[in-house]
Amino acid sequence: PETITVQELANRMSERAVDVTRLLMKQGVMKKITDLVDADTAQLIAEELGHTVRRVAESDVEEGLFDAPESEDALKPRPPVVTIMGHVDHGKTSLLDAIRHTNVVRGEAGGITQHIGAYQVTSPLGGKITFIDTPGHAAFTAMRARGAKSTDIVVLVVAADDGVKPQTAEAVNHARAAGVPIIVAINKIDKPEANIQRVRTDLLQYELQVESLGGETLEVEVSAKEGTNLDKLLEVIQLQAEILELKANPDRPAEGSVIEAKLDRGRGPVATVLVQRGTLRQGDIVVAGSEWGRVRVLVNDQGETVPEAGPSTPVEILGFNGAPEAGDRLAVVENEARAREIAEYRTRQKREQAAARATVRVSGLEEMMS
Numbered sequence: 001p002e003t004i005t006v007q008e009l010a011n012r013m014s015e016r017a018v019d020v021t022r023l024l025m026k027q028g029v030m031k032k033i034t035d036l037v038d039a040d041t042a043q044l045i046a047e048e049l050g051h052t053v054r055r056v057a058e059s060d061v062e063e064g065l066f067d068a069p070e071s072e073d074a075l076k077p078r079p080p081v082v083t084i085m086g087h088v089d090h091g092k093t094s095l096l097d098a099i100r101h102t103n104v105v106r107g108e109a110g111g112i113t114q115h116i117g118a119y120q121v122t123s124p125l126g127g128k129i130t131f132i133d134t135p136g137h138a139a140f141t142a143m144r145a146r147g148a149k150s151t152d153i154v155v156l157v158v159a160a161d162d163g164v165k166p167q168t169a170e171a172v173n174h175a176r177a178a179g180v181p182i183i184v185a186i187n188k189i190d191k192p193e194a195n196i197q198r199v200r201t202d203l204l205q206y207e208l209q210v211e212s213l214g215g216e217t218l219e220v221e222v223s224a225k226e227g228t229n230l231d232k233l234l235e236v237i238q239l240q241a242e243i244l245e246l247k248a249n250p251d252r253p254a255e256g257s258v259i260e261a262k263l264d265r266g267r268g269p270v271a272t273v274l275v276q277r278g279t280l281r282q283g284d285i286v287v288a289g290s291e292w293g294r295v296r297v298l299v300n301d302q303g304e305t306v307p308e309a310g311p312s313t314p315v316e317i318l319g320f321n322g323a324p325e326a327g328d329r330l331a332v333v334e335n336e337a338r339a340r341e342i343a344e345y346r347t348r349q350k351r352e353q354a355a356a357r358a359t360v361r362v363s364g365l366e367e368m369m370s
C-alpha cells in the first residue's frame with residue numbers, strides 16, 4: 001500500500017512536521033512524525049494546507065523504461081557476455097588477466113594493467129567476447145535481483161589441485177538459477193598435484209557432466225599461470241555463444257547494467273556500464289538507480305574516448321550527478337526533466353523504505369522494553 005511518513009509528507013510540502021501532526025490530530029488521527037499515513041490521508045492534509053496533489057504511481061514513472069517489445073528483424077548478432085565464477089583462489093582473476101594479457105599482446109597497442117570491471121577480447125575464431133570481472137558473486141546476484149540478465153555464459157573455474165569446493169557448488173547454483181550455460185575451466189593444470197579427473201567426477205554430484213565423461217558440458221583444461229589453452233577456452237566460449245544465437249537491437253535508446261561505480265577525485269562519478277540493448281551515445285541522458293546525468297564522455301576498455309557503445313559493450317560513463325550502485329539498471333530517457341523525475345522518485349522511495357525500516361526497528365525496540 002502507498003504510505004508516507006509524516007516527516008516526509010511535511011518535507012515535500014516544505015511545511016513543518018508539527019503543523020502536519022496538528023492537522024492530523026484535528027482529523028482525529030494521532031501520529032508521530034516517524035509514523036506512516038496512507039495516501040488518501042496524505043492527500044487530504046496536503047489539500048488542507050493549500051497544496052496541489054499529483055499522485056504518481058510507480059507504473060507511471062517507470063513506464064516504458066525497460067524491455068520495450070522489439071521486432072525480430074531489428075535484432076542483430078551481438079557478442080556473448082561471460083562471467084567467471086568459482087571458489088576463492090581458484091584463479092578467476094589470474095585467468096581474466098591472462099586472457100586479457102594474451103589478447104593485448106596478440107595485437108592491440110599498449111599493455112593495460114589497471115583493474116577494470118569489464119573488457120572485450122577477440123577470440124581466435126574472430127568473434128568478440130565480453131568478460132565481466134565481478135567481485136565475487138555479490139554483483140552477479142545483485143544484477144539478477146534487479147531483473148537484468150547480465151550474463152550469457154558462466155565460466156566455472158575449478159583449481160585442479162583443490163577440486164570442487166563450496167563456492168564452486170554455489171556458482172553452479174547461481175548459473176542454474178539464472179538459466180545460464182556453464183563452461184568448466186579446470187585451472188592450475190601445471191601443478192604437479194593437479195588431479196583433473198577428480199574435478200570431473202566431483203562435478204557429477206552437482207549434475208554437471210562434462211563432455212569427457214559423456215555429458216554435454218563443455219570443458220577446457222587451462223593454466224592461467226603458464227597461459228595454457230587460453231585460445232582454446234576462447235574458442236569454446238565462442239562456439240557455445242553461437243549455439244545461443246545472441247541478438248540485440250542496436251538501433252534504439254540504450255539499456256544496460258551498472259557493473260561498478262565510484263566517485264573519482266578528478267573525474268567525478270564514474271560508472272562502468274554494460275550496454276545490453278541499443279546504442280549509448282555521448283550526449284544521451286541516462287538514469288541508473290536514483291542517479292542521472294548527461295553522458296559527457298564515454299571511455300572504452302582500452303581507455304579510449306569513444307562516441308558510442310553498442311550491445312554487449314562495456315563502457316565507462318562520465319557525466320552522472322552521483323555514483324549509481326553496482327547492479328542498477330541503466331536507461332536512456334528523452335530529456336532531463338524525465339530523468340530528474342525518475343531519479344527523484346527513486347530517491348524518495350529509498351528514503352521512505354529506510355524510514356519505514358527504522359520505524360519498525362524503533363517500535364520493535366519499544367515492544368521489547370515494555
Ligand code: GTP
Nearest residue numbers: 087088089090091092093094187188191223224225
Ligand atoms: P579470489 O578473487 O580471492 O576468489 O581468487 P581468484 O579465484 O581470483 O584467484 P587468483 O587469480 O587470485 O589466484 C589465486 C592464486 O592462485 C594466486 O596465487 C595465483 O598466482 C595462483 N594461480 C592462479 N592460476 C594459476 C595456475 O594456473 N597455476 C598455478 N600454479 N597457480 C595459479
Ligand code: MG
Nearest residue numbers: 091092093094
Ligand atoms: Mg579474484
